[in-house]
Amino acid sequence: MTTPVRQSENIVLDDAVLVERCQKGDASAMHRLIVRYQDRIYNVIHKICQNRDDAAELTQETFVKFIENIESFRGHSTFYTWLFRIAVNLTYNHCRRRVRLPMQSIHAPLRPEQAEAAGRLEAYLAGQGGDDPVQLVQDREIGQIVLRSLACLPDDQRIVLVLRDMEGMTYAEIAEALDVELGTVKSRLSRARAALRDILKSVV
Amino acid sequence: MINEDDKPSLDELLSDYLDGQLSERRHNEIKRMVGHDPELAARLDALARQRDLLQAMPVEKAPSGLAQDILACLERRFILEQYPKITRTSAGAKQLFARRVVTAAAILLPIGVLALVLWQILGPFPLPDGWFGGGRNGGQGLVLDAPAGSDPLPVPTVPYARFSAVLELQTDQTRALRGHLEKVIFTNGLQELCPPPRHEGATWTYVIRGPSARVGALLDDLRDAWSLCGGANLTLHGPEVTQAVRIDRVTIGQIQGLLAQPSDLQRLWTAERFARLNAVGPVFPPADGAVEPAKPVLAGGHEIRDPGAEDQVDASLVILLKRP
Numbered sequence: 001m002t003t004p005v006r007q008s009e010n011i012v013l014d015d016a017v018l019v020e021r022c023q024k025g026d027a028s029a030m031h032r033l034i035v036r037y038q039d040r041i042y043n044v045i046h047k048i049c050q051n052r053d054d055a056a057e058l059t060q061e062t063f064v065k066f067i068e069n070i071e072s073f074r075g076h077s078t079f080y081t082w083l084f085r086i087a088v089n090l091t092y093n094h095c096r097r098r099v100r101l102p103m104q105s106i107h108a109p110l111r112p113e114q115a116e117a118a119g120r121l122e123a124y125l126a127g128q129g130g131d132d133p134v135q136l137v138q139d140r141e142i143g144q145i146v147l148r149s150l151a152c153l154p155d156d157q158r159i160v161l162v163l164r165d166m167e168g169m170t171y172a173e174i175a176e177a178l179d180v181e182l183g184t185v186k187s188r189l190s191r192a193r194a195a196l197r198d199i200l201k202s203v204v
Numbered sequence: 205m206i207n208e209d210d211k212p213s214l215d216e217l218l219s220d221y222l223d224g225q226l227s228e229r230r231h232n233e234i235k236r237m238v239g240h241d242p243e244l245a246a247r248l249d250a251l252a253r254q255r256d257l258l259q260a261m262p263v264e265k266a267p268s269g270l271a272q273d274i275l276a277c278l279e280r281r282f283i284l285e286q287y288p289k290i291t292r293t294s295a296g297a298k299q300l301f302a303r304r305v306v307t308a309a310a311i312l313l314p315i316g317v318l319a320l321v322l323w324q325i326l327g328p329f330p331l332p333d334g335w336f337g338g339g340r341n342g343g344q345g346l347v348l349d350a351p352a353g354s355d356p357l358p359v360p361t362v363p364y365a366r367f368s369a370v371l372e373l374q375t376d377q378t379r380a381l382r383g384h385l386e387k388v389i390f391t392n393g394l395q396e397l398c399p400p401p402r403h404e405g406a407t408w409t410y411v412i413r414g415p416s417a418r419v420g421a422l423l424d425d426l427r428d429a430w431s432l433c434g435g436a437n438l439t440l441h442g443p444e445v446t447q448a449v450r451i452d453r454v455t456i457g458q459i460q461g462l463l464a465q466p467s468d469l470q471r472l473w474t475a476e477r478f479a480r481l482n483a484v485g486p487v488f489p490p491a492d493g494a495v496e497p498a499k500p501v502l503a504g505g506h507e508i509r510d511p512g513a514e515d516q517v518d519a520s521l522v523i524l525l526k527r528p
Contacts, residue, residue, distance in 0.1 A: 027275075030275075031271055031275070034270075034271045034274055035271055038266040038270050038271060039263065039264075039265050039266045040263075041266070042264060042265070042266035042267075042270070043263045043264045043265075043266075046264045047261070047264075052264075052267075055264070056266070056267050056270065059266060059270060060270060060273055060274050060277060063274045064274060064277050064278055064281070067274075067278055068278075068281075124253060124257070125250055125253055125254060125257075126250070127246070127249050127250070127253065132260075133253070133256045133257045133259070133260035134260040136257065136260070137257065137260045137261050137262060138262075143261065143262065146257060146258070146261060147261075150258075161258070164223070165255050165258035165259055166258055166259065166261060168259070171223070171225060186216055186219070186220060186225065187216060189219055189223075190215045190216035190218075190219035190220070191215070193215070193219050193251055193254065193255070194215045196254060197250060197251065197254055200254065
């Protein structure tokens, strides 16, 4: 089994120092925190809302809110989860206003290159292909199928799945970021995985 | 075999197992079950592959310049916060309010000007100095129907009384008129209240102060000498220095009528009527039974005087005897 790549443990201390400097109005500390987290925040938001422009705007809004509210950050949670809570809340509100991708759109007839990619993906998920997942998702078509399948999940399930399997957050961090119980995270995650499995099966 | 009823909980267990979230006992239990159940093992493998696939998805990089955009956005917001009142809404409200005020002023101003003009034409008194182009007499006060180019209004040199006026009598028989005037002053018992007359050039000045009744009686007594005068005009002064009405060709009866008015406002109003009336045609010198405007009868009842009012010094009449 693969353990999600974690980066947060190594930078908690640095974050605390930078946050403290931010609270004193140090612009360079703000800049460093933005640069440190902008890609991760953008990636998570993009995976959830699946629109580059929206993701860029929401990322910007996330950091603006972080700086505006840095005074109120008391360190009860890590800066990392606090920042992601802002991002997820903004994205979740954005998703609620947006029209969801209709389920049938994913079942539209596939073009030949898409059909070929779907075949490779099906073989991989069935354990019949020896493809390395990293190599597999380099195929743009496969990446698109995965993202579109993800988009068909309910918002709360998609968010948990993205935070866990793509961002690599622990259950506790997800619970803190979403302000829900740990059991809720577990049930949402298992339902999300099962639903995605069914969607992918139906697509490929 | 997997019981379908257990699927939800089993999915959750497999998901937790995959993420290492189970207790050691549960973990070993699932591990044993997976080892003995190929279908369960396949489901777990599919979940693991799906998870690995998601983890392998390429990380999207934030657009370049995002940090600068964020700082620029913060700067804009900071600037806007410095001027919280210049929001679109409040600025619009202010402009709207200003437009409404200007519109109201544009409507009210002509109406006000028109009202002032009408008041000036039709009202009982012209407006005081400074209200409307500085007054007709160039700021000297309220002068109605005074002949153009006439002398400035005489101002009494005594303190203002309830009735305060300057009577100018043109006569070429100064000596006879003086004699008559001094006689009626004495007969009406006003000599103690009046200072000696002053003589400057061709003008004799008599300052007569006393109760209205006695001054009225003095005027009555002057009727006999009125024929000695070539002309008479009266300048009635109000409580304000700028309030004055000049009545040309004034008659004794008119002066007594003014004396009888109970208030300054009514006295000035009546004086203005006399001034207009006299301006229409020659009234002076009045013969007996000449046109005499009736004494104004004021609506609202009779004047109530206190018992001591008879002796109250409330009238001041300056009489100027001038050679024509």
